[in-house]
Amino acid sequence: MSKNRGKLILIEGLDRTGKSTQCELLRQQFGESTTLLKFPDRSTAIGQQINQYLTDPSYKLPDQAVHLLFSANRWERNDYIRNKLLMGDNVIMDRYVYSGVAYSAAKGIEGMDLEWCYSCDRGLVRPDLTLFLVNHESNDTREGFGEERYENNSFQEKVREQFYKLFEKLDSQNDLVIVDVTGCTIDQVSKKIWTIVQDTKQIPSTTFKLFE
Ligand code: TMP
Ligand code: MG
Numbered sequence: 001m002s003k004n005r006g007k008l009i010l011i012e013g014l015d016r017t018g019k020s021t022q023c024e025l026l027r028q029q030f031g032e033s034t035t036l037l038k039f040p041d042r043s044t045a046i047g048q049q050i051n052q053y054l055t056d057p058s059y060k061l062p063d064q065a066v067h068l069l070f071s072a073n074r075w076e077r078n079d080y081i082r083n084k085l086l087m088g089d090n091v092i093m094d095r096y097v098y099s100g101v102a103y104s105a106a107k108g109i110e111g112m113d114l115e116w117c118y119s120c121d122r123g124l125v126r127p128d129l130t131l132f133l134v135n136h137e138s139n140d141t142r143e144g145f146g147e148e149r150y151e152n153n154s155f156q157e158k159v160r161e162q163f164y165k166l167f168e169k170l171d172s173q174n175d176l177v178i179v180d181v182t183g184c185t186i187d188q189v190s191k192k193i194w195t196i197v198q199d200t201k202q203i204p205s206t207t208f209k210l211f212e
Pocket of ligand 1: 015039040054070071095096099100101103104149150151
């Protein structure tokens with residue numbers, strides 16, 4: 001009897017919305033045979049370059065090149081993700097294509113529009129479910145906010161707009177749930193997420209949806 005492939009669940013959101021905490025809690029709830037991947041994956045050579053760009057304001061790199069590095073960082077993990085799913089493992093991701101496009105497009109650079117930013121991610125495996133965490137309260141009071149590039153409120157607002165444009169472009173209504181975490185405790189958010197994840201149907205085959 002062939003085994004169903006695992007579920008691919010993505011948690012997305014602006015900086016400091018609690019994604020990493022929720023990814024870890026979800027991993028614990030799934031239990032065994034679950035893989036958690038965070039993007040950018042700073043452990044690879046490409047990831048280290050991205051890390052330097054994010055943490056060192058004096059590190060200069062054209063925005064197009066930075067964008068391609070983030071995309072390459074997803075591509076270098078694509079086979080790994082597919083293989084894990086085929087083995088029956090569930091895979092949880094902390095950020096992915098949506099962040100990749102939204103943060104770059106939010107820079108408003110000529111020629112680097114949403115379509116350009118999205119094009120190099122076409123063909124990557126598309127999650128079965130994407131949870132977009134939204135906190136309507138300012139997140140600038142959270143510990144550590146402002147330490148990395150992109151962590152300022154005016155830029156985050158532009159990123160938010162680009163996320164919504166991309167959801168529309170990608171017809172995300174079938175595989176996206178917006179989770180309002182405003183005023184919620186970590187535990188409350190975790191329960192909301194687990195309820196939504198349990199409703200996601202198992203995919204009974206070896207096929208994948210792709211970003212097209
Ligand atoms: P992190 O805070 O989740 O570690 O992500 C680091 C920053 O990188 C965050 O501000 C979002 C941004 N980002 C991109 O600009 N492009 C991408 O493709 C990804 C995955 C993250
Ligand atoms: Mg961050």
